[in-house]
Amino acid sequence: MLTKTENLRSDAGLASALRVSLARLNRRLRKQGAHHSLTPTQLATLAAVESHTEMTPGELAEHEKVQPPSMTRVIAKLEERGLLARKPHPTDRRQVTVRLTEAGTALLKEERRMKEAWLARQLKELTPEERAALRVAAPILARLSQM
Structure with a gap:
């Protein structure tokens, strides 16, 4: 099994890490918006x-x-x-x-x-x-x- 650092060295690993992190950040930001x-x-x-x-x-x-x-x-x-x-x-x-x-x-x-x-x-x-x-x-x- 690859470590997180080794996984980020490949484009596929970087794409996966970015997808997960950006999706989570986006969900957290959506929750911070005005209640409309x-x-x-x-x-x-x-x-x-x-x-x-x-x-x-x-x-x-x-x-x-x-x-x-x-x-x-x-x-x-x-x-x-x-x-x-x-x-x-x-x-x-x-x-x-x-x-x-x-x-x-x-x-x-x-x-x-x-x-x-x-x-x-x-x-x-x-x-x-x-x-x-x-x-x-x-x-x-x-x-x-x-x-």
Whole structure:
């Protein structure tokens, strides 16, 4: 049986360790968010609209890698809660765009504040060397998440 260090030397071992660790960290971060009962897909949709200012439902579906009918349902739920608003497309009257409302912006801000505060507390428990390693790894993880 391989030790943890020997296992991390192979790409397959590294992939396995990253998968498990990132999944656990993601679950822990989700628990730290604001108590609003939004699904991860709904939160991701709000964040996508925020980063693009306005998007069509089709653009959102493509961005989030979901089927258009699923995104239509997500948008409807977020609109019901007053977090997204639809408006006519500026150049194509057959389409609409969605944008964040003030309530949607406030919810995302609070969500991030709570998660980042929790993570900052956890980082304080690490050694300076461990935090330095994470500073190096953060852009690499960001790149992996975009592939």
